[in-house]
Amino acid sequence: MPLHTGTVRPHWTHTDHEDDMPSKVIIIDYGSQVTQLIARRVREAGVYSEIHSCVTTAEQVAAMKPQAVILSGGPASVGEADAPALDPGFLELGVPVLGICYGMQLLAQNLGGKLAQSLTREYGPADLNLTAPCALWEGITSPSRVWMSHGDKVMVPPSGFAVTASTSTLEVAAMADESRKIYAVQFHPEVHHSVDGERMLHNFLFKVVGIKPDWTMSSFVERVVKEMAEQVGDKHVVCALSGGIDSTVVAVLLHRAIGRRLHCIFVDNGLLRLGEGDEVVSYLREHFDLNLNFVQAQERFLSKLKGVEDPEKKRKIIGHTFIEIFDEEAKKLSEVDFLAQGTLYPDVIESVSHKGPSAVIKSHHNVGGLPDTMKLKLIEPLRELFKDEVRKVAAELGMPDSIVWRHPFPGPGLAIRVLGEVTEERLAILRQADKIVQQELRESGWYRKVWQGFAVLLPLKTVGVMGDGRTYEHVIALRVVDSVDAMTADWARLPAELIERMSGRIINEVKGVNRVVYDVSSKPPSTIEWE
Known part of the structure; x- marks a missing residue:
């Protein structure tokens, strides 16, 4: 895909604010x-x-x-x-x-x-x-x-x-x-x-060195808001909201800089966690008065995913469909000149090999450009922050803990946690199971102690016994990991009684599940997500 080259320079290398550096x-x-x-x-x-x-x-x-x-x-x-x-x-x-x-x-x-x-x-x-x-x-x-x-x-x-x-x-x-x-x-x-x-x-x-320790998130917020206001001028910016902390922080920072000349687009692809779309949209509208377009596109995504089991195909379908919808919505905003993205510093680092551009091992879709058809200039206020620094910025902006400490969520959403074909029925089972996992992690105090915790619906059924009857139902895997930046991760040693409580609740409360397993794999050699 051809790339647009209008990428904004990292803000800390600007020369027009050297006294503030x-x-x-x-x-x-x-x-x-x-x-x-x-x-x-x-x-x-x-x-x-x-x-x-x-x-x-x-x-x-x-x-x-x-x-x-x-x-x-x-x-x-x-x-x-x-x-x-x-x-x-x-x-x-x-x-x-x-x-x-x-x-x-x-x-x-x-x-x-x-x-x-x-x-x-x-x-x-x-x-x-x-x-x-x-x-x-x-x-x-x-x-x-x-x-x-x-x-x-x-x-x-x-x-x-x-x-x-x-x-x-x-x-x-x-x-x-x-x-x-x-x-x-x-x-x-x-x-x-x-x-x-x-x-x-x-x-x-x-x-x-005798250096001055002046890198704080409060100073970052002050400087980046000032720079974005000058950079955008009287133009307009469009921002894709995913519900995650990165895009939410980008939106709030830009809102401080340019107010209602920021246009946010939140696409509900039908693959979000239970109630997540409504929760994020309600919070942003209530507290920040954003220009927010909430696009309900569940049927469009699920129809394209029908019969698809291969995880890479699922990812591509979801990515392409999102771009199609976002492009359609962005074109309705004729005055927009910039696109805001939640690119983080690890994305930038991993996209440039220590041996130079010829030896790049991993490229990121949100680093370095946009499809030519969009003709927008990039603005990336978080481009030089690590994930933990983004959380500090969110806290500096006064966001609630429910957003600041929300566990990372994959771009393809629950589609890669429903192993095999994605259907309404299977998504409903996973959402209910995952809600129990989130509730138990929070109530036990473990939610803030681990990097990520979630449920996975496996593509198989097993025999079980409930009451006096035989069952043949779905299997849920629990995945809870410790990490600093997701580059490496180890499975979390949750208390046995907590795992037991999660398992018991899922089997008893989620219709169609009769078995729960706990993933004890580390990254590497495994990955955090199953697909």
């Missing part, structure tokens, strides 16, 4: 699976951070005016011919630099140190012995438990660097050139397995 740390991504964690830890410290591919040049980074640069880990070996390289200009920006794992090895290689390839990859916990004074170690007691994941190692640090820590298997576990404010660690302080990792990062940010 927060402090900034640039993270250079060399392909580590936990690079996002570095950004999250920095932001949790109250400092704004951005991740950029390792093909980004020092000149480009200089234009971003960062207060510090962090070099991430990565899977490559610095000795490989095609290994990601370090732009020497990063060390000439006049700002402190922290190298993590592969980042440390790059610093050693570029500054004249000596490296060697380990006979075996070191992966797991290690006791870090602090062997020399270092700003990173302030307030930390030796030894400190850290997390290792590397194949290469630094044998001799570059001239001017002192070895500041070691382990039983690694003589140079950390090094520093205090005069140039260049620091490097072989372990990963960003992961929670590194007990003092958060303190080390804070020491870098506040003791070494």
